[in-house]
Every structure is written in C-alpha cells, then in structure tokens.
Amino acid sequence: MSAIQLTNVRKSYPDPSTGQRVPILDIPAFTLPTGKHLAVRGTSGSGKTTLLHCISGMTLPDSGSVSVSGTDITRLSESDRDRFRANNIGYIFQSFNLLDGFTALENVQLGMQFADKKKPVSRAKDLLNSVGLSGRLHNRPSQLSVGQQQRVCIARALANDPDIILADEPTGSLDPKTSAEVLSLIKELTAGKTLILVSHETEVLAQFETTIDLSELNEVVSA
Numbered sequence: 001m002s003a004i005q006l007t008n009v010r011k012s013y014p015d016p017s018t019g020q021r022v023p024i025l026d027i028p029a030f031t032l033p034t035g036k037h038l039a040v041r042g043t044s045g046s047g048k049t050t051l052l053h054c055i056s057g058m059t060l061p062d063s064g065s066v067s068v069s070g071t072d073i074t075r076l077s078e079s080d081r082d083r084f085r086a087n088n089i090g091y092i093f094q095s096f097n098l099l100d101g102f103t104a105l106e107n108v109q110l111g112m113q114f115a116d117k118k119k120p121v122s123r124a125k126d127l128l129n130s131v132g133l134s135g136r137l138h139n140r141p142s143q144l145s146v147g148q149q150q151r152v153c154i155a156r157a158l159a160n161d162p163d164i165i166l167a168d169e170p171t172g173s174l175d176p177k178t179s180a181e182v183l184s185l186i187k188e189l190t191a192g193k194t195l196i197l198v199s200h201e202t203e204v205l206a207q208f209e210t211t212i213d214l215s216e217l218n219e220v221v222s223a
C-alpha cells in the first residue's frame with residue numbers, strides 16, 4: 001500500500017480582485033511509497049503549501065481523491081479528517097503555528113490530546129529532550145529563538161508517532177548552521193517514516209536522494 005496517492009487532484013482559489021477561480025493544482029497522478037523520503041521544490045507561489053494542505057486534509061481539493069495510508073480523506077467529514085490527521089500525520093509548519101500562551105511542553109502536549117491512542121505525557125518531554133530543548137520545556141515560544149521554536153514544532157509533529165510527516169520549508173527562516181542541524185534532526189527522527197519536505201534551498205535538497213519539482217506533477221503552469 002502506498003502512503004500517499006493523489007488521483008486527478010484539482011485545486012483552485014478565487015482571485016480576490018476578480019473573484020475568478022485561479023487553478024493552482026492539477027495533478028493527474030502522484031504516488032509515494034510507504035517509508036520514502038521526498039523533497040519537493042518549486043517556484044514561489046507554485047502551490048507547494050497547497051499540495052501539503054491537500055495531503056494533510058487541512059484543505060479539500062475541488063475534485064479528485066487523496067488517499068493517505070489507504071483512506072481517501074476527501075470522503076471524510078471535517079471532524080473525521082481532523083481526527084485522521086491527529087492519528088496519522090505530523091505537520092511542520094512554515095510559520096510554526098505555536099500557541100504563545102503555552103509553554104514548549106504544553107504546545108507538544110496539546111496535539112497529543114486529539115489522538116485516539118493516547119501516548120504517555122512523558123513522551124512530550126522525551127521528544128523535547130531529543131530535539132535538544134531539555135532546558136527550555138517551560139519557555140513560551142516568544143522566549144525561544146527561531147531555531148528553538150522550529151525544534152518545538154518538530155517535537156509536536158512527532159508527538160502522536162504518526163507514520164507520515166509533512167514539512168513545509170522547515171528551515172526557511174534559519175541561519176545555515178541551524179538549518180543544517182534542524183534538517184539532520186528531521187531526517188534522523190523520521191527514519192522509517194514517510195516524509196515529504198518542501199524546500200527551495202539547494203543545500204536542503206542536496207540531502208535528499210529523491211527530489212521532484214512540483215511542475216513535474218502539476219499540469220497547471222504557474223505564472
């Protein structure tokens with residue numbers, strides 16, 4: 001069984017000024033085997049984030065099917081998609097999406113509440129230790145460096161031990177040294193899992209055996 005299979009996925013957004021729908025994705029077929037690591041590159045605005053949103057079920061395509069670990073998530077209700085994501089997919093956001101009212105530890109623990117199989121609360125601490133933040137458990141995101149915030153996001157994405165990790169430009173806001181550290185952490189902690197990582201950085205892409213340009217999948221030619 002493939003980890004991810006997209007068939008005839010189309011997604012468009014309305015142009016805010018004209019209201020006309022602008023096609024972003026038209027992907028006839030895309031399959032990623034279980035356990036594979038893939039880096040996706042592409043020009044700015046070409047639809048990389050939209051692709052990850054469709055795979056994670058945060059966005060529904062206009063048409064087509066998105067099968068994740070054998071489940072067509074486009075057929076699920078919104079709440080079932082959210083539950084499915086909590087159980088099966090870890091998402092590392094480009095802009096972190098951490099809650100500043102909560103500590104690093106609480107941010108990781110929050111996501112653990114939505115999984116069907118509850119992991120012990122101590123897992124959040126263990127994960128934060130493994131990303132090098134043992135001394136920062138009780139810091140809020142605004143009390144952390146950008147690199148440290150990204151490490152919290154990695155721990156949060158792994159909290160429910162999902163089989164699939166989606167990472168959207170996870171090193172985009174980091175300096176080269178921190179970027180290299182964070183990337184090797186992601187690769188180490190996702191060994192054996194299915195990973196799609198979006199990036200336009202040559203140094204990052206060079207660390208992947210398999211990379212693909214979104215334009216190779218997508219029949220929409222971006223402007």
Ligand SMILES: Nc1ncnc2c1ncn2[C@@H]1O[C@H](COP(=O)(O)OP(=O)(O)OP(=O)(O)O)[C@@H](O)[C@H]1O
Binds near residue numbers: 014043045047048
């Ligand atoms: N909610 C939305 N409403 C309208 N247009 C949107 C929406 N989300 C994305 N878009 C448009 O869809 C296109 C693709 O956006 P997306 O964020 O997927 O690109 P990207 O390849 O990830 O870009 P970048 O590399 O700059 O992050 C862009 O033109 C963007 O303006």
